[in-house]
Amino acid sequence: MNELTAAELLAAQVQGASALEITAAFLRTIHERDGSLNAFLHVDDEFALAQARAVDAKRKHGDLLGILAGVPVAVKDILCVAGQKTTCGSKILRDFIPPYDAHVITRLKQADAILLGKTNMDEFAMGSSTENSGFTITRNPWDLERTPGGSSGGSAAAVAAGLAPLGIGTDTGGSIRQPAALCGIVGFKPTYGRVSRFGVIAFGSSLDQVGPLAHNVYDAALLLEAIAGHDARDSTSVDRPVPAYSRGLDQLVKPLTVGIPREFFSDGLDAEVENAVRVALAEYQSQGAVLKEISLPHSSFAVAVYYLVATAEASSNLARYDGVHFGHRAEKFADLLDMVARSRGEGFGAEVKRRVMLGTYALSSGYVDAYYLKALKVRRLIKDDFDTAFRQCDVIAGPTTPTAAFKLGEKTGDPLAMYLSDIYTIGANLAGLPGISVPCGFTKNGLPIGLQLMAAPFEEGKLLQVARMFERATDWHNRRPKVQAPG
Amino acid sequence: MSPYRTIIGLEVHVQLLTRTKLFCGCSTKFGLPPNSATCPVCAGLPGALPVMNRMAFELALKAAMALNCQIASLTKWDRKNYFYPDLPKNYQISQYDLPFSKAGWLQIECPGGAKKIGIIRAHLEEDAGKMLHDEQGGGRDSLVDLNRTGVPLLEIVSQPDLRAPEEAKAYLEEMRLLLREIEVSDCEMQEGSLRCDANVNIHIPISPSPVASSFSREPTASADRIQPHGTPSALAAGSRLNVESTGAEGETFAATPIVEIKNLNSFRGVERALKYEAERQFQEYQQKLGSVWNVDPRSARNFAGSTVIPVQEKRNGSLVMVAKATAGWNEKRGVTEIQRRKEEAADYRYFPEPDLVPILIDSLMLEKARAGLGELPAAQRNRLQTEYGLSPYDASVLSSQGRAVVAYFEQTAGLSGDPKETSNWISNEVLQTLNDRKQQIREFAIPPASLAGLIQEVKSSGLNKQRAREVFAEMANSDATVKAALAKLGYQVVSDESQLREIVRRAVAANPKAVADFKKGKVKAADAIKGAVMRETKGMANTELVQRLLAEELDAV
Numbered sequence A: 001m002n003e004l005t006a007a008e009l010l011a012a013q014v015q016g017a018s019a020l021e022i023t024a025a026f027l028r029t030i031h032e033r034d035g036s037l038n039a040f041l042h043v044d045d046e047f048a049l050a051q052a053r054a055v056d057a058k059r060k061h062g063d064l065l066g067i068l069a070g071v072p073v074a075v076k077d078i079l080c081v082a083g084q085k086t087t088c089g090s091k092i093l094r095d096f097i098p099p100y101d102a103h104v105i106t107r108l109k110q111a112d113a114i115l116l117g118k119t120n121m122d123e124f125a126m127g128s129s130t131e132n133s134g135f136t137i138t139r140n141p142w143d144l145e146r147t148p149g150g151s152s153g154g155s156a157a158a159v160a161a162g163l164a165p166l167g168i169g170t171d172t173g174g175s176i177r178q179p180a181a182l183c184g185i186v187g188f189k190p191t192y193g194r195v196s197r198f199g200v201i202a203f204g205s206s207l208d209q210v211g212p213l214a215h216n217v218y219d220a221a222l223l224l225e226a227i228a229g230h231d232a233r234d235s236t237s238v239d240r241p242v243p244a245y246s247r248g249l250d251q252l253v254k255p256l257t258v259g260i261p262r263e264f265f266s267d268g269l270d271a272e273v274e275n276a277v278r279v280a281l282a283e284y285q286s287q288g289a290v291l292k293e294i295s296l297p298h299s300s301f302a303v304a305v306y307y308l309v310a311t312a313e314a315s316s317n318l319a320r321y322d323g324v325h326f327g328h329r330a331e332k333f334a335d336l337l338d339m340v341a342r343s344r345g346e347g348f349g350a351e352v353k354r355r356v357m358l359g360t361y362a363l364s365s366g367y368v369d370a371y372y373l374k375a376l377k378v379r380r381l382i383k384d385d386f387d388t389a390f391r392q393c394d395v396i397a398g399p400t401t402p403t404a405a406f407k408l409g410e411k412t413g414d415p416l417a418m419y420l421s422d423i424y425t426i427g428a429n430l431a432g433l434p435g436i437s438v439p440c441g442f443t444k445n446g447l448p449i450g451l452q453l454m455a456a457p458f459e460e461g462k463l464l465q466v467a468r469m470f471e472r473a474t475d476w477h478n479r480r481p482k483v484q485a486p487g
Numbered sequence B: 001m002s003p004y005r006t007i008i009g010l011e012v013h014v015q016l017l018t019r020t021k022l023f024c025g026c027s028t029k030f031g032l033p034p035n036s037a038t039c040p041v042c043a044g045l046p047g048a049l050p051v052m053n054r055m056a057f058e059l060a061l062k063a064a065m066a067l068n069c070q071i072a073s074l075t076k077w078d079r080k081n082y083f084y085p086d087l088p089k090n091y092q093i094s095q096y097d098l099p100f101s102k103a104g105w106l107q108i109e110c111p112g113g114a115k116k117i118g119i120i121r122a123h124l125e126e127d128a129g130k131m132l133h134d135e136q137g138g139g140r141d142s143l144v145d146l147n148r149t150g151v152p153l154l155e156i157v158s159q160p161d162l163r164a165p166e167e168a169k170a171y172l173e174e175m176r177l178l179l180r181e182i183e184v185s186d187c188e189m190q191e192g193s194l195r196c197d198a199n200v201n202i203h204i205p206i207s208p209s210p211v212a213s214s215f216s217r218e219p220t221a222s223a224d225r226i227q228p229h230g231t232p233s234a235l236a237a238g239s240r241l242n243v244e245s246t247g248a249e250g251e252t253f254a255a256t257p258i259v260e261i262k263n264l265n266s267f268r269g270v271e272r273a274l275k276y277e278a279e280r281q282f283q284e285y286q287q288k289l290g291s292v293w294n295v296d297p298r299s300a301r302n303f304a305g306s307t308v309i310p311v312q313e314k315r316n317g318s319l320v321m322v323a324k325a326t327a328g329w330n331e332k333r334g335v336t337e338i339q340r341r342k343e344e345a346a347d348y349r350y351f352p353e354p355d356l357v358p359i360l361i362d363s364l365m366l367e368k369a370r371a372g373l374g375e376l377p378a379a380q381r382n383r384l385q386t387e388y389g390l391s392p393y394d395a396s397v398l399s400s401q402g403r404a405v406v407a408y409f410e411q412t413a414g415l416s417g418d419p420k421e422t423s424n425w426i427s428n429e430v431l432q433t434l435n436d437r438k439q440q441i442r443e444f445a446i447p448p449a450s451l452a453g454l455i456q457e458v459k460s461s462g463l464n465k466q467r468a469r470e471v472f473a474e475m476a477n478s479d480a481t482v483k484a485a486l487a488k489l490g491y492q493v494v495s496d497e498s499q500l501r502e503i504v505r506r507a508v509a510a511n512p513k514a515v516a517d518f519k520k521g522k523v524k525a526a527d528a529i530k531g532a533v534m535r536e537t538k539g540m541a542n543t544e545l546v547q548r549l550l551a552e553e554l555d556a557v
């Protein structure tokens, strides 16, 4: 049961399977295998089973069912769920229970999906390996000594390992696509504004976007369809109709021009990854697509721009965790200032502190022009690069990550090396574009490799179709890791 | 003549008359139980996002238009970052470098005539909560009430154009009148819906001018530069005014360091605090000049056409500018208390608020705001003078009472045909009665037609003022018309000439001393005889007729 895709689980229920047995099967798998992975932070069996029973009751009564009826979803612990712990991977929110649902959670409930539990993540989504979690380190199902990527590493690992058929992640600089690539699954980051951020604990507000993690493009399209759309509570959410992405997915995009940025195939790109991606591009060519070399001349500044913009916003977004109104408060303190300083000092991990300091510095008087404001200008240039590129091609293709999954601990001592693992994904966040990572091969060590495709804003439909063209011709997405129960 | 001139700039915060907060749906009602008007958004809970209240923006637009401001076509929100427990997000959503309005003015009435006070900018921002410090527990526990957090505020920053504490008070009164008239704010200082911080320093003439030329000047290009936040120093404004300056021809002044007075909670308090502070600065200047403070011509600046040299402090052998200070106003003791010198400006790390989209202000929004303005007080005062021939003072008295009273005046004046008398009646009897009864004009018992009737009756029958007031009181008490009130009081004006002449003759005969005095040229002596006539007729004699008959009879003696 736990090997099935969302589409197969929906079909199985039409054939007589119950949401309850499906949910129970996934819960069982979680209890068997998650000891090896640590993908989940909290699993509430009773809550999940109650939802499943409710779906079965609805079906029995002949009520109209949502598009994800009875399909379990693993949700990154960055999305607020009313009455349930939402920690954002941080000790500072260890006991935080929000009084409201994130918009995405509301939509999942409306779609009759089953919320299995909350998955591990880098603290406040700051990281690329899930090693920055304040609670535990998540392991890659393909190799337990390696990282699943991050920051949505918990959701990606859960889907890859069959602990959940669908996962919800957030992507600020690649946090959905990078772990999807490293875990051999599909990860989709929608256009900025396509999915409401209401109830998503903010990291970099102008970059954050919620999106699906799934076994294949169809499942990702289905989940996107369920969560996308306008929400009056998020001013940056865009009021545009949501196409039925899952329908018409097999339509071929013809003619199709695939842009290949020459900057994505330079230093630092692993040879095995490059080879797999080039083979994938050849597949498009064999299906009649035109491959066109393009240039994104400012892409070399993307990482620098990102670490100024995202950290500046984060330094302000995270100011509210002061021990005054909610969250962790230090036990002993001298005065108000000391209370705030100690609460933050105890509650935040090293990477969060590093980024809050970096962002505070970038906004400080005397430095703001040279750092934050200059970064905004370069961000504009990066966006212009993409606009120019999309006048020449339908999608941009390249590797999702420079390497396959790296070893746990390999980059924790070198933040800059860690930051570079997002080098190809950051551009889409800075420009607000939709991007997808689909499995496109394996290294000789058996580690998955991801192909990244990006499209112009709100071209989600076309992007999914192009991704599906590749997926249909290949078998990479059907491979599953063998995860042993902890011995 | 004061030995110095006072330079004042005001920073006013008014709460907009919206039902809900600026970025969430919580109530803005005053006096609710602590923390009852809160939600995840205004409490700053993780994941909550702000959504702009359009009504607040419309009200702010109206206010900016009424203040003759330039309205931006695009405006945005910014975050002002600072840690304080009454600010749950630890940043305030405000406007920094693209406020929705700037460069306006407010006309105030001063003893020397009307004066335009420049407005540097007006922008929208959210209010903070209220800290409740537990004094009994030795200050150990502090509580915070977030009801006020997120309430929409309009911050209006004036140029340092006010030259006296009285002008500051007049500015605030005019601001309150204006914002109430256009229903933007109720401006209740007691409830905190109008708050005011005052920046003040003084200029002391020094002569002969120690410098003839070569003082530093900002390029004129900076004239339009917006001072993000806070009242700019008088010096910065001086550079703004460079453009209109006539150069070094004017007088030369020494300028004391600017003091920002906070905690001002009444208009009277503003005036008193400024008076006290200006005098305190003058004394400080006299004490410190030559010992601690120096006036160095090399740091001379231009301020509104005159040369101004800010005092400097000797420190480690060199001269340094004295930083702006913050002071609190102690209402009880009637003194300002200097709290701190702002040696280093606070770094608020402003940046664009990524959770809100910029606002495009189109012509439709502008038209809507303009349509909602109606006639503004300054224009109304002018019209009352030109259209009704009222004096500036009378026009100002009526205008200050708001539109409803002016409308009442205009209706009554139209019916009575005598605007001056109508204005007198309203400014005195009507307003007094309303005040005594704590009534609004719309609740007033005498409709314009009845008051006009009384004014005409006085004119035609010669009813004297004292009796007319009694009739007025009767009308106000019993909703009676003039006729009914006269009948009820049994008042019948005696206008029969022969009857009155008889009474006048008797009075003349009974007052030989007064007659003799009158004949000697003491015109006033006739009043005694007139008084006798009025006593005789119980005040009901036609005043004008008595006047004529008395003149004739005295002539005949």
Ligand SMILES: [Zn+2]
Residues within 6 Å of the ligand: B021, B024, B025, B026, B037, B038, B039, B040, B041, B042, B043, B150
């Ligand atoms: Zn609220």
